[in-house]
Amino acid sequence: MLDPVQLERLLARVALRDRQAFRQLYDACAPQLLGVALRLLRRRDLAEDVLQDAFTSVWHRADSYRADASQPMTWLTSIVRNRALDLLRAESVRRAESLDDDVDGQGGVAALGDDRPSPLGLLEQAADALHLRRCIDDIDGPQRQCLALAYYHGLSHSELAEHLGSPIGSVKVWLRRGLDRLRRCMERLA
Structure with missing residues (x-):
C-alpha cells in the first residue's frame, strides 16, 4: 500500500487524465477497497461491480479530491462505501417491488424467494x-x-x-x- 502522499500525487495525476497513474492507483488500492465492498455486499460479483463503478467515478472526479478535507484512502473508501450502500438500497427497492408483483388476488403472496x-x-x-x-x-x-x-x-x-x-x-x-x-x-x- 502506498503512503498518503504518494496516493495524493497519483490522484493529482489522475485528475490530469494520466492513465498510468490511474493504473497505479487501482493496483495500490483495489484490494483493500474490494474488501470494503465485500463486507457490505457479501457477494463478490456485486463487490467487483461496485469497485469498477467507484473507480470510474474516481477517473471522472479525481479533480474534486481535496487533501485538506480527507486522506486519499478515506476519500476512496467513502466512494466505494456509498456505491455499495446505493446498490443495497436499490436491491431492497427491487425486492419490495417484486413482492408487490407476486401478490395474488386473495391477498396472499404467490411465491416467496428461497433466499428470504x-x-x-x-x-x-x-x-x-x-x-x-x-x-x-x-x-x-x-x-x-x-x-x-x-x-x-x-x-x-x-x-x-x-x-x-x-x-x-x-x-x-x-x-x-x-x-x-x-x-x-x-x-x-x-
Missing part, C-alpha cells in the same frame, strides 16, 4: 444485532473508534494510526483489546 430468511431467522438476526449493539456500547474510547474505522471504512493499522494521530502499536493494542472485549461480551450474551 424465515421469521425465526429474522428474530435471531434482530437479537444478534441487539447483542452486538449492547457489546459495542460497552466498549469506549479509542477501542470503539478503532473498531468502527477498521470495519466500516476498511482502514489498515497504519491508516488508523495516521487518522487518530496515535502510534501504530497503540492502535494494534486498542483493536486487539476491543475485539477481545467484543468477543467476550457476545459469548456472554449468547
